[in-house]
Amino acid sequence: MKRAVLLDVSAIMYRAYFANMNFRTKNEPTGAVYGFINTLLSIINEFKPDYMAAAFDVKRSSLKRTEIYSDYKSNRQSTPEDLVRQIPRIEEVLDAFNINRYKIEGYEADDVLGSLAKKLAKQDIEVIIVTGDKDLSQLVEKNITVALLGKGTEGEKFGTLKTSEDVVNYLGVVPEKIPDLFGLIGDKSDGIPGVTKIGEKKALAIFSQYDSLEKIYDNIDNLKSIDGIGPSLIKNLVNEKDIAFMSRELAKIFSDLDIDIEESKLQYGMDRKKFYTLCKVLEFKMFIKKLSLEEKPQNPTLFSMEDTIEKKESPKIIEEEKIEFTKEISLNFSNRELLIIDNENSLNEQKEYLNNYKKIASIYYEELGIILSTEEKDFYFPLNHGGLLAKNIDRNLLINFISELDIKFISYNFKALLNLGISFKSMYMDMMIAYHLISSQTKIDPIIPIIEYSTLEPKDYKTAFGKINAELITAQEFSKYLSDISIGILAIYDELNYLLKKEDLYKILMDNEMPLIPVLSLMERKGIKIDVQYFKNYSLELEKELLKIEKAIYEEAGEVFNINSPKQLGDILFVKLNLPSGKKTKTGYSTDVMVLEDLESYGYDIARLLLDYRKLNKLKTTYVDTLPLLIDENSRIHTSFNQIGTATGRLSSSDPNLQNIPVKTDDGIKIREGFVSEVGKVLMSIDYSQVELRVLTSMSKDENLIEAYKEEKDLHDLTARRIFNLPDTEAVSREQRTIAKIINFSIIYGKTPFGLAKELKIPVKDASEYIKKYFEQYPRVTNFEREIIEFGEEHGYVKTLFGRKRYISGIDSKNKTIKSQAERMAVNTVIQGTAAEVLKKVMVKVYDTLKDKEDIALLLQVHDELIFEVEETSVEKYSEILADIMKNTVQLEDVKLNININIGKNWAEAK
Template sequence: MKNKIILIDANSLVYRAFFALPKTLATSSGQVTNAVYGFTSMLIKLLKEEKPDVVIAAFDRAAPTFRHETFEQYKAHREPTPNELISQFPLVKEVLSVLNIPVFEMDGFEADDILATLASEAEAERDDVIVVTGDKDAFQLVDDHIKVMTTKKGISDIVIYDREKVRERYGVTPEQFADYLALKGDTSDNIPGVPGVGEKTAAKLIQQFGSIENLLKNLDAVENKRWREMLSEHASEAELSKMLAVLDREVPIDVDFDECKLDGWDEEKIRALFSKLEFFTLLDRLLSQNKQRTHKADDVQTLDTALEIIDIASEEIFAQLASDIEAGHHIAVAIISTGVNTVDRQITSVALATGDSKIYTCIQEISGELFPQEHTVLPIDRVLSLAKPYLESKSINKTGHDLKRMMLALWNANIKPQALDFDTMIAAYLLNPERSDYPIDELAAINLGISVAADTERERLANEAIANFRLKPRLKEQLVEKDLFKLFEEVEMPLVPVLARMEHEGVGLDTDYLEDLSKEVEIFLENIESEIYSLAGRQFNINSPQQLGFILFDKLGLPTAKKTKTGYSTDANVLHKLVTVHPIAEKIIAYRELAKLKSTYIDALPKLINPKTGKLHTSFNQTVTTTGRLSSSNPNLQNIPVRTELGQRIREAFIPSNPGDIFMAADYSQIELRLLAHYSEEEALLEAFEADMDIHEATAMQVFGVLPEQVTSQMRRMAKVVNFGVLYGMSPFGLADRLDIPLADARNFINRYFKRLPKVEEFIKKTIEEATKKGYVETLLGRRRYIPELKSGNTKIRSLGERFAVNAPLQGSAADIIKVAMVRIDKQIE
């Protein structure tokens, strides 16, 4: 029985992945993994789509090959391999090792030669072969049983070449491909070829003469005089180029393809490696692929065979559930709910795990095909009614994934859940705040080695409940190990019901006021529009960057940077620099600000009012930012403008929900600068805060060496910009741009700042050094932010990491303190 064999040019694919994917793709510890990720992703794709019997990978070795010894300039033009890539090759080999994929490499030969030898041996046995590579010299291997899969751009654009495809693309047969390369040359390998001969000429000559040797013997038959002369003059280069281009099919290696067949994987090793690399999505894909590949239920189990799923088909069965709950005092809850909005969510299905292998389910709507009719269940409303005392009990702990969403849905069912003590999503977020999301599927695959995927809704929900039950001790152990459990238990978990109540309560909005404001702004916009047209000398689409660029720089002749392919830049920075040059710039800035405020807030907010409550209900996101700060979405109520007069008027549209109520606002004064004083122990800052001074005025006094009454508004403004600039790593260039002052003045001001406040500079330096060494920084309460950018060989990325290192402890500590305050204030209100 013939095999389907995939041969991988590992060096080629790893290089392509490295340059195709961002270098910021790295583990929490700072190990760049973009090349490993790209290679592994493509490998999993190959396993899934091609379903090979055998996979073999070949690598280059550092030792010179026979080609280097023959031609010193072979590949000599290539840049040295970046350090971030060198460190990834052992990781690629680890991936291949845990997947039991054999690796071949040999001194004196390239991976291409090894693949050519393996392909020839497989073809001789009539096996089907796919050579996976990014190098086109492999096209010479294509035969009846050999195809080449290559990437055109990056690693995602894949093309498979058979004999016809090679002829169609290059105009020559696979057997003639090395001759074709010998004529045109190959810049990637520094194969010289014949000067002046390109793709079309090379193809035409090889079509006519069949090979380099026959061409050089019959130069008189070459009709084009220039070609004939070039070929005669560079005949030796052509012969050398063919020698370099031809792949060696007789590398002295022994292989038994039957012994190389894909076999079962050790999933513990796979999970350990993929968790180390933080390839969470790839792990889930691979585990699912392994299950499909082996067709064995015990290879990648959905869950273990002892799992007991019980349908709540009667009140007698619920009584059994109640008994289990009372015995264990801990349940894991998973729900399915309808409705996107906070106050509209309705629970349709629920699963309650009372142990790590026993689950009770109630699925309200089930297809007859998936769930036979004889499997009846109690109505969901009845089950929730029966479960209410247990869900509201303070002595029965509940575990779940995204408990805020679950809490809101239960409130709509008139259930006030208590003792929600462990949210697996929040635990995962604290352990790795760099991720964009934390789906239960990935958490289960990474930490438990199980998949929650299932063929029916019932089984899927049951699997989620069990996964949460089992995840709690595993994630708790990791939180304790990283000194994060106190932050989790005392800050993040108590905050969940606070945020839920905030979302559920919503905020009132004066729609009549906004309607009047919209009409008023519309008139303003029309007036500004007329002024802009007058200044421009014609009407045009102000919202079109192309038309605006033409007016500003072609018609009015204002100074600009070099024109790009897409036209002139008309962004805010460009316009602000033109304010002193021409009055049209200030009018356009005002027009844009008004138009944005009108469309984003004045006109948009009333449309988002929930008809059921008559209020706005945002979502407060607890697991989004890397620093621990909360974010708001749908709509974003943390971004309502305040600095402009119109922004302040928009804020007036927010009103208390009940007549007679008032808003109370509570905030910390200069919290991040106070934290800078705390961390740096800079006496000047500490004394200024303790004396309740204006911190920016106090800084100006220090930097300029003046008395309080001598501090001008410009001095204070400069001090304020630098105070906050220190928090975000502002450079002299940034300060010069922000204050519109010469670069030398900005540099001198920053130097004076650090000379007068030396402990601030010392804090920055020490923080960056420690972060580089440990790979992360911590807030006052122990929240971690990992900063892999600090290990980058790219100066810009490393500088970005340094800014993160200084800012994260300050911004993150501020977030922690605010959260503590929110929890305490909520208790007072209650």
């Protein structure tokens, strides 16, 4: 039987867009196109169709369904501008594959797909509809299958609905009854209303008795016998009968549109020249390699995909411009050995081979074990497998063995291996950080770059093992999963190494990022001590305070209710108390922070109390109650530092996040009091004084800023004088200095007059005037920011002082909101990213100086602050050494770096 695959283009391209938002060339965004091609190749490889067609949506205003219900799909947000720009490119992809595009005015892609499917099925052609839309499940019948994007299980890429039973298992009803189901529950994504307060669970309970709207309304008086269906729901059904039947009509797919399905219009095949040209323009080198597009075809231009999709050879990499490319890795795909090394004997058997191996090898770790891959072999070392039959290699034996190997290792997240205790003779390159520098990607996922830069397609953990308990995964199963990733890490090395050099990012990786890995590993392993009893006592204090605030809230409200329920709170504030309501969501009134702050500004005490309650409750649950649960046997907390966690280059912290502890508030200070030094030691905090403002001064070359720092004036005081036109004889008030300080930093973060007005709680007009006066006083800052933005517009990215790049999506957008947001991001990246790199260089220098010292250790980095634990007798000595390192490791032009040093038995004292 012949097979046809029908593509729901909107579903595929939206999914592709959100999965690859960072992808772009100098001139245009490319993520949706890239993801679309990837999905298209997977579809062709998976289903091997004889025919293909693609369905497109039309504008909402032209839809026939809006004649039935004017609000149909009116709730949908407009298509993201970056995606709109890529739709013509997606059409080019389809044209390059000779896949016919179908669009019918007045009807949706679903209707086009339904009509094509029905006509083809009648001709005894097997039809597969690829979509992400559950509505299309109503088309499932003999010869029609629905393949759902991202719904595959047990390693499958697509969740396929082939029979009525499959649809019942998926949605709870047979295909032909799906419109009736949506008649009751509606469909929020399409703006189909349904009946108020009837969700899927209650609807299916009704359908278990009566399987159509007609039967339901014929038996309306009998519904009360169904569990969970009370009088109020029956009343809604009665009152909204017309809406239910209308909703059913809206949910029905038109399947009898007049569409030409001549065989010649459904045949497809890749036009190699056309597709190669497109991939070249969009810089999709992976597809050029994967499909061998540069090789001259022996046959006609159109060809079958089957000969190319499964290729696993390592294709020849294209040399570009004058960048020298050296191929360092030649992988053997056909005769690889995968060995499981779970005892000393098997380890000794491989010693000679590994000791004599002098080329690049990859090493990669996940929770159950370590994989080591050479060009020809893979070695799996099980570490944490459970179950009766599990055999794990001795951890110390393995650590010592790997630490002694004289191999040029590459990895994806070396830090995880260092944290096990392994010390490498050569950490050649961390591919995670390399890919981050090239792409600005912040996800810790090796699958993404492997698929992008190689012909391999390893599975992620969820796809490979689903919900299987880790203890049930055998070494054999896990070794295959890990080896696919490890081979992929080797496979992408040459290309990433080439791109780093081409993009002038190699030096950043080798000078800044690679030396930082052991620094962060040591910090994570050291951890910082907390006083557990202190946090328990503080928790009781907060509990008492929260109970007091709760009581006051209930008094204001006139009744007891669930403060943490947005719906109940919304009813109290905007129905019972009749306060002026802000925005309303689909589920009720919004009670977010902005709404409560607005109410507080109007003088409503209940809003102030609610804000206090939320602040203290978050403090208690996020830190005070949680931190004591994370300690080791020595009462030390071990946070994780992520080198690729932010696009600007700043380090992020997680498990727990110690960088989000409030800085200047009383509550933040109280939390810091719980972080303590060991007996006989103190905590030493060294932080930079206004490092980002000093970076701005140096890079902008603003004469007034340079003069202020040269004369060691208080910059916030100086800015206040200039903004408020104060003479030298008049003192700057505390309030004026605070405003000036906020404005100084707002320039870095690109705050708008509206944002500044909100923070200072002043009129937007005043905020706008402050910003205007700031730029009048520091004119070179305006020029500098404009230069950054113009550079970003021209190149699609911006650079820090040290050459780190960040691609800025939307900087050339015609949408003012998107463009202004991108411009703020560009300026912030240059200044904040440069400051972050200063800290990184300093941390590496500190590590090199202190790594063999027993009386001091670097424990934490929090933004511009480094926290050390030092023996009391060594404080004076290290204060001088560290002050010199922090002031002089990096020397900015025209401005000196200054620091503050504080000592204390706890972090609050040292702050």
